Amino acid sequence: MKQEPIIEITDMVAKYGERTVLDGISVNIYPGEITVILGGSGCGKTTLLKNMLRLYEPHSGSVKFCGTEILSMGEREFDEVLKQVGMLFQNGALLNSISVYDNVSIPLEQHTRLSRAIRDRIIRVKLHLVGLSEAIYKFPSELSGGMKKRAALARAMALDPMILFCDEPSAGLDPITSEALDELILSLKRQLGMTIVIVTHELASIHRIADKIIFLDDGKMLFNGTLAEAEKAAIPQIDHFFAVGRF
């Protein structure tokens, strides 16, 4: 059975000023799958996420969500798309002036008409799922790096988005917390049928969760397919990546 892709990126070119960071990327992301983006530091993974969500406008190419081109959408229309999307930024990007609880509350308050009691339950369970129940009324500046990451994940999944983007969710976490986070991500996929796109460098995590991987190198996409295919494909950069990380 060949499914329709939920995100379809064709020939995307992304530049910072004169510098081309992504040079003609074409990727399909399928619904209900976990897609892992791999590649060396600075190869443009964050840039790819930001450009497909129009945080930066791509230089050229096309991005389709559920078959609709989003690069030419008006602001209103695109806001509706964004409500279906959750994003965990690489550095968390929590609002520093309000508590963790209020951070998770923002999307719920702004984009739903849920009553206060229901919102309260959602916030508490989301923070419980990322293991932050104790820190619920703390401010971001009182959290450790890994805790900020987890709080930001709770915010990203507050609305049970259709698609969740995570930029290195487990960077800075111990292996046990990181495993728990992988379990959470798997259960989001299984139970809510969420489509998840993750940037990560953790080999263990890739083996646990990845349905598909996308390997970027030097602005080009080297590989797009399942993990097993990647290991068979005999692409030197990918083999090197996996060999070095193993111990």
Next chain:
Amino acid sequence: MRVQNNTLYLEGDFLKNDIPRLESAIFAQIKGKQIKTIDLGGISRIDSAGVALLDELHQKLAATIGILFFKSASLEVQAVIDTFTTLSLKDFGSKRRVGFYETLGEMLLSGIQQFWQTLILASEIFYYSLVGLVNRRKQRKGSLTQQMLLLGFDALPIVGLLSFIIGFIIALQSAALLRDFGANVFIADLMSVSIVRELSPLITAIIVAGRSGSAIASEIATMQVTEELDALKMMALNPIRYVVVPKFHAITIVMPILIVFSILIGMIGGGIIAMGYLKLSIEVFYARSINILSVKDLLISFGKSIWFAWVIVIIGSHFGFQVKGGAEGVGKATTQAVVSSIFAVIIFDAIFSLLYL
């Protein structure tokens, strides 16, 4: 959705956009009825908002009848419920409310503490500035000239403009009165005394507090929250000596220059009124302005402006070093630094006026 034999049968989608409608509908439906069981068999899709609604229902109903059963949920729905249920969560309470007197007491204590810390910081700054006079090592390279440009030269236009306008206004306001008394010549004495003794040091200090005090506070606060200060300490460099001392030296040098500039421009502003409106000759205006002043007046004026400059640097760095929280703390520290240093400047000005009337 219906109620039968003390059982509430739920059906359809329980997704976040349906919940507000469902919540009121369900509570209206069960009002005044005895519900012992909720049948989830008809629910096709559910998300965390749906689970929260079920939990809410559970809590409300269980409170009245003791025990409530959920039954016949499909496997998928049950899995979602198990993941997102809030019923087994510990309650971490809500935020502690702080009373009025507690807040008041805390403010007082923190005020005293802040004052004490500022004094300690001031002593360190003075100490390292003296050391820094003879030994320029362990300070940021090339910082003195750069800071002199930044704190002094860049402030010249605004200091000049404001001094001119204020000199002009004061002269204009007094001119009418003086002319009524036929005391035209005294405009020179009046301008000279008020500008040299009071206005120039005060205006300049307020501008410097707004420009440089805020710059100092935000620079140091930013370095604090981004751990740059910790990095300096780990390289065996004292942050006060490395960052603050060059600013302290720079401002000590440029402040008297700014004052002289402000006095000159202020007098020109006054002179325009004196000559244009009161028809004084330039020689008379010049001679009277100089005659009324004593050396002491000028010395006090310089003395207090340098003192103001020090206060501004000390308060600015105090709030910079004390910054709490992340990036948003920087903004707060900057505001506090400006407000406090303007306040302190005016208080010290009052003290000077009382001491050297």
